[in-house]
Each structure stands twice: as C-alpha cells, then as structure tokens.
Amino acid sequence: MKQQILRTIYDIFDRWNIEPGVACRKGCSYCCTQNVTITALEGESILRFIVATGMSGWLAEKLACPPSHQPPKMTTNDFASACLEGREVDPGDQQNLSICPFLENNLCRIYAVRPFGCRLFISMRTCSALHPAQISDEYFEAATAVSQLLEHLGQKEYWGNMLDVLPALLDIREFEEIADRLNSTLSMQARLQTLTARPLPGFLLSEEHVEKVAPLLQKIFDTEINGKRVEDVLNGQ
C-alpha cells in the first residue's frame, strides 16, 4: 500500500509540475551533483528495480566505492518542526558535491525509480556554473510540502543520503543478491549515517502560496487506493 501511495504522489506531482518554460532537457545533468536524500520506501523501490533489471553487480560496485557525500544533519520534518516552533536551526549546507554515481553518459541509470529528491529538481533557465537552477518560491514550497508528506509516509524508518540509505536496507532478504557482493561492515556503517523519518509537524507554507499549493496537497489526500483515501492512510487509519 505504501509503495502504491509513493508512486501516486510521484505521479500527481509530475502532472502538477508541467510548467511552461522549464529548461530541463534529456542529457542535461547539471543537478546530478546534489546530495540526494531519500526515505526507506524510496530506497526499497530503487533496490527492487535494480534486482528486477539484473543490475545488482552494477549497484554493488557503485556502493562499494561511493563518492564523498554528506549525511544530512536533520530531516525535512525535523527542520519544519524547529521552524514552526520558532527555534533557530542550522540544517547544514552542501559542500564537496560530487557527481552522482548513478549518472552515466549524462543519463540516469535509475531514472524510472529516481527518488523525489531528484524529481523536484527543475530550472526555468539552462543551468551553468554561473547560473544555478531557477525556480519560483511557489514551486519550492510545493516541493518541500511533498517531501514532508513522503517523510511522513516513511516515518520511523531510515531517512538520509541515498548513498547511505541504499546499503542500510541490504539486510532485507529480497536484496540479498546485492548484499552478498558487499562487505557487511559497509551496510553497518551506512546505517550509522542515516536519520529516522519523522511524522509531519505541519507544512512550511507561506500565506501567499497556500492558495496555489493547497489543491496539489488536496489532490494527493483525496486519491483513493484500494478503496482507502490517501489522507486516511497517512493519518494511520
């Protein structure tokens, strides 16, 4: 059920996100140097794709020597919680950005199951060293709200850098053909770098953008999967 909700949220966001003027094109991979954070649900979806497409050896090689990456200091909902309570926090900045190991010939090898942290990256202008991605505040707030929902959906499970969450999940039996190719200490070390996904403390939405973003969230809440509204499932019913 949770995997179905994950895919539904991806689909609804993708449809909402059809903005005229987006400069992103196939083969442009400027944003694939980011430290991508994912939930355990997203990690399981990626690992299932890897096993189903016979890419276990390929992934094991990538995870055995990952590029330097930063474990996040706090989850999106931790950050939201602090902001909503008026606490000062430092979510950390992103330095030492490396090219994502899943990028080959400027194309993503896991594109079909890429996590939301990748899906949300768009730009209204062609990116370059001097011109980073440009998005509207409204888009940024919508993407943050959906990230918060996805973290809520995966609450109590791993949340962190994609290159830590993936090896952390390799104790799940269905992924053993990947685990068997890796040193088990790598998975243990990765688990220490992950955080725990938190429930939604409230959305980080400004008054001026609520009107535009609320229909997107309502569409997600109202969608029915197997006879249950997504909002009810998110509320634990």
Ligand code: SF4
């Ligand atoms: S997973 Fe794919 S889309 Fe995401 S950063 Fe890596 S190469 Fe880019």
